[in-house]
Amino acid sequence: xxxxxxxxxxxxxxxxxxxxxxxxxxxxxxxxxxxxxxxxxxxxxxxxxxxxxxxxxxxxxxxxxxxxxxxxxxxxxxxxxxxxxx
Numbered sequence: 001x002x003x004x005x006x007x008x009x010x011x012x013x014x015x016x017x018x019x020x021x022x023x024x025x026x027x028x029x030x031x032x033x034x035x036x037x038x039x040x041x042x043x044x045x046x047x048x049x050x051x052x053x054x055x056x057x058x059x060x061x062x063x064x065x066x067x068x069x070x071x072x073x074x075x076x077x078x079x080x081x082x083x084x085x086x
Contacts, residue, residue: 001021001022001023002023002024002067002072003022005068007064008023010023012073019070019072022072023069023073024063024071024074025061025064025075026060026064026067026073027055027060029048029051031044031048035047046067059081
């Protein structure tokens, strides 16, 4: 949360994003059925296990550091780290 610099777990629905509330997303997972049905059918736990196994915790930690330092500006910074504009 950029207002109080506290780490929060935030749940949203209907394609909402924490960014609209001045919150910097550090790690995001889509748990709507459309996100996992093709590969996992109705097995959300299997989908989440696979998701957790692929988290780059070093990147999440850096994103947290950037968020503390840069606030909302960090969102575009680490998005560019993932998908550099050429």
